[in-house]
Amino acid sequence: MKYSKEDKERARKLLSDLKPGDTLYTVIRGVAKSGMSREISLYQIIDNQPCWLGWAASRLLDLPLTKRDAIRIQGCGMDMGFHLVYSLSYRLFPNGFGIEGELPLGRKIRPTSKEMAAKAVSRGAKFYGRNGDSSGWDNDGGYALNQRWI
DSSP states (O other): OOOOHHHHHHHHHHHHHOOTTOEEEEEEEEEOTTSSEEEEEEEEEETTEEEEOHHHHHHHHTOOBOTTSOEEEEOOSSOHHHHHHHHHHHHHOTTOEEOOEEOTTSOEEOOSSHHHHHHHHHTTOEEOOGGGOOSSEESOGGGSSEEEEO
16 A cells, blocks of 8 residues: 555654553454464554554564555564564663652652652652552663553
8 A cells, every 4th residue: 555755754753752651552454374473553542533553663663564554563472462562662762761650749740761750759759660660760661652452
């Protein structure tokens, strides 16, 4: 399928606008007869409308885009939708991300740097990260985005 320059720019902008905590939705479009690869479409819901991220994500991850407008991903024996979103998230947030937490008066906070997280902890902010991490910063950017199947 041919994509217009506007479609490609829109997809690039959507990827650049992703922030930690956002949810991406995956749809399985096909499975190889061998079971060793899948075709998965990738969306983000914005203003109650699905926005397709496949083209930009396939370019960023250097994965092929299929005739079904899905990303072909190799592998089996695990949740390949999670793997796709984790890989994209890791590429977008290579230095990690801030965990959402609360300041002493109940105000929400999400640090944008390790230094900001450390300062917030010293001021009494509470963070509840993966595996009980209370530092306010997760070094593994792959967990910044959430994934759901449609």
